Amino acid sequence: MINFNFKENFFDTLHSRENTGSVKYNLRGKILSEELIPMWIADMDFQSPPAVIHAMTAVSEHGIFGYTDTDESYDAALCNWYYRRMGWKINPSWNIKTPGIMFGIAASLRALTEQSDSVLICQPVYYPFAKIILSNKRQPVVSELRLIDGRYEFDFEDIERKIVSNSIKLFLLCSPHNPVGRVWTRKELQEIGRICVKHGVYIVSDEIHSDFIYDGNNHIPIASVSDEVSERTITCTSPTKTFNLAGLQAANILVANEALRNKIQEACLATGYSYLNTMAIAATKAAYQHGEVWLNELLAYLQGNITILRNALLKLSGISLIQPEGTYLIWLDCRKLGLTAAELETLFLEKAGVWLHNGSTFGSGGSGFMRMNIACPSSVLITATRRIFQALKSITIG
Numbered sequence: 001m002i003n004f005n006f007k008e009n010f011f012d013t014l015h016s017r018e019n020t021g022s023v024k025y026n027l028r029g030k031i032l033s034e035e036l037i038p039m040w041i042a043d044m045d046f047q048s049p050p051a052v053i054h055a056m057t058a059v060s061e062h063g064i065f066g067y068t069d070t071d072e073s074y075d076a077a078l079c080n081w082y083y084r085r086m087g088w089k090i091n092p093s094w095n096i097k098t099p100g101i102m103f104g105i106a107a108s109l110r111a112l113t114e115q116s117d118s119v120l121i122c123q124p125v126y127y128p129f130a131k132i133i134l135s136n137k138r139q140p141v142v143s144e145l146r147l148i149d150g151r152y153e154f155d156f157e158d159i160e161r162k163i164v165s166n167s168i169k170l171f172l173l174c175s176p177h178n179p180v181g182r183v184w185t186r187k188e189l190q191e192i193g194r195i196c197v198k199h200g201v202y203i204v205s206d207e208i209h210s211d212f213i214y215d216g217n218n219h220i221p222i223a224s225v226s227d228e229v230s231e232r233t234i235t236c237t238s239p240t241k242t243f244n245l246a247g248l249q250a251a252n253i254l255v256a257n258e259a260l261r262n263k264i265q266e267a268c269l270a271t272g273y274s275y276l277n278t279m280a281i282a283a284t285k286a287a288y289q290h291g292e293v294w295l296n297e298l299l300a301y302l303q304g305n306i307t308i309l310r311n312a313l314l315k316l317s318g319i320s321l322i323q324p325e326g327t328y329l330i331w332l333d334c335r336k337l338g339l340t341a342a343e344l345e346t347l348f349l350e351k352a353g354v355w356l357h358n359g360s361t362f363g364s365g366g367s368g369f370m371r372m373n374i375a376c377p378s379s380v381l382i383t384a385t386r387r388i389f390q391a392l393k394s395i396t397i398g
Contacts, residue, residue, distance in 0.1 A: 011046055011301045012377050033353060037384050040357040042178070042329055044244045044375035046298070048283070051290035052243055055282045068278040070097065070285075077288035078252060082237075084292075085211065088224045096253040096265055097276050101208050101236040102128055104253035107267040108204045108234050109136045109170065112260070118166040122154065123363035126178045126206070130363060133172070141166045144364045145180065150322060152180040154188060160195050171196055173205040175222060176212065179362055179371040180331050181324030183217040186225060193222060193229035202260075203233045208251075209327040211242040211295060214303055217325040223256065230256045234264065242295060243287040250280035302328050305374045305381050312385035316392055328375040331359070335368035337395060344370060352391035354384045 017025045024041045047053070059065075075092035082088045098104045113119065115137040121129050123142045133140040143159045145152045162168065173192065176183045184192075196203050203222060210219045223233040238251040255261035276284075306321075309330060313321050322331040334344055341360040348356050348370060359369030374381055 011298065012379065013047075014377055014379070015045060015047060017045070036349070036353050036355050037380060037387070038355045039373045039376065039384060040355050040371070042241065042373060043246050044328065044373075045377065045380070046244060046375065048244050049287060049291040049294035051294075052245070052283045052286045055286035056279050059278060059282045065278050067275055068281055069275060070281055074281060074285045077285045081288040082221075086219055086221060086224075088221045090254060091256070094254045094256050094261065096255065096261060096268060098251045098253055098268060099249040099273065099276070100240075101206055101238050101251045101253075102132060103268075103271075103273070104234070104236045104251055104264075105129075105172065105204055105206065106132050106136060107264050107271070108202075108253075109133065109138055110270075111263040111267040112202050112234075113138055113169045117169045120159065120162060120166075120168045120171045120201075121363075122159070122174070122177075124179060124359060124366035124369070125174050125362060127361045127363065129172050129174070129206075139166075141168060142364050145177075147322075147365070150320075152177070152182050152322070154184075154192065156191055156195065159192070160199070163195065163199050163201055168199070168201055170202045170204060173203055173222065175205050175207050176209045176219060176326035178209060178327055179329050179357070179359070179366075179369075180322060181327050181329065183213055183219055183325040184222075186220050189220055189222045190225050190229075193225050193233075196232060197228045201232070203229070204236065205233060206236045208236065208238050208241045209329075210237065212299070212302070212328055213326045214299070214306075214324065219326065223254070232257070232260075234260065239284045239287045243283070243291055245280070245283050245287070248277065248280040248283055250276050250284050301378075302374065305376075305378055306330070308378055308381055309372075309374060309385065312382075312389070316385075316389055318392065318395070319388070328373060330372040330374055332356070332370045332372055333368070334359075334370055337368075337392075339368075339395075341367055344368075347391055347395070348388070351394060352384075352387040354387055 024038050079090045082090050118139045118141045119133045120141050122145050130140045141162050143162050146155050205222050213219045223230045223235045235254040240246045310321050318337040320333045341358055345358055348354050357371040359366035
């Protein structure tokens with residue numbers, strides 16, 4: 001076991017990401033102001049765990065970067081993580097390793113549906129879902145989440161009705177849900193599973209945010225709710241959100257059903273893809289072996305950031321926070337401002353100098369909302385809230 005002592009200000013440290021090719025920052029100073037605070041795309045402004053950096057440095061110093069495959073220690077690190085954190089027993093044989101979750105989702109779509117088939121999604125949801133369905137010549141069908149007393153819920157009757165009326169073949173689930181921050185309960189997942197099993201629908205579950213769970217909530221992999229559900233489920237997991245490794249491109253697609261797994265594996269091979277990259281393997285193994293203390297401290301820090309934001313919003317008329325149960329992406333309800341999507345963009349981007357993701361991007365039910373990434377030093381978040389406060393002074397709220 002590698003032990004690293006964290007300095008108290010580990011997550012408070014400001015790290016420049018200029019001239020690193022960062023997607024999050026690369027437009028700042030080019031077509032946007034250099035003073036802009038980017039809080040849109042879902043990566044963190046924190047360094048990865050020291051154990052991960054240590055492992056990657058060791059690979060770099062070895063100096064040979066040939067074809068690299070995973071081994072039993074990789075399998076053990078992955079399986080132990082999911083059992084320890086979520087109580088889910090994984091068999092290493094279930095794993096299809098891909099360069100990313102969207103790659104795995106696309107392969108699943110091609111393997112399990114035909115062109116023109118309908119795929120169900122629950123919006124507002126991660127916007128690449130609809131894009132990947134359409135780009136693979138399938139048809140997205142939307143069941144809109146219901147916002148009830150400040151909390152989003154599935155509309156189970158609508159979901160089942162849409163499945164039947166559109167001959168849905170596959171349900172693309174987001175769990176925990178991006179952008180609304182829901183961590184689905186066992187009862188909710190069991191009902192989704194029941195409906196899908198009843199109607200012969202496959203479930204592809206994007207669980208990339210499953211490690212970002214806040215006090216009072218538990219992430220339950222939908223594949224774990226019953227054997228019947230597990231046989232129809234493709235669970236898409238990755239260490240990249242958890243440990244800020246998105247640029248390394250690594251995902252573990254877990255499929256218990258051998259026949260389904262073989263179909264998806266064939267769809268992956270048809271693209272010409274074979275091995276994970278060398279650094280991704282080293283980073284994934286180190287993260288799951290030695291990253292737990294870092295993650296626990298990160299979760300506490302993020303909960304502190306949520307408190308900072310919540311307290312700031314109490315002083316801001318017209319914007320309220322949808323309390324997140326998971327993820328570091330905060331869904332801000334700005335409907336009381338009475339602004340269009342374009343006007344909200346102008347308010348935050350040009351007047352406040354804070355770059356958020358416009359809720360309209362996430363589909364049905366997203367208009368009037370903005371998504372904010374709070375995975376940044378608290379000082380940055382405080383500056384952003386102050387800027388928003390000043391920008392709101394220019395608006396008359398009806």
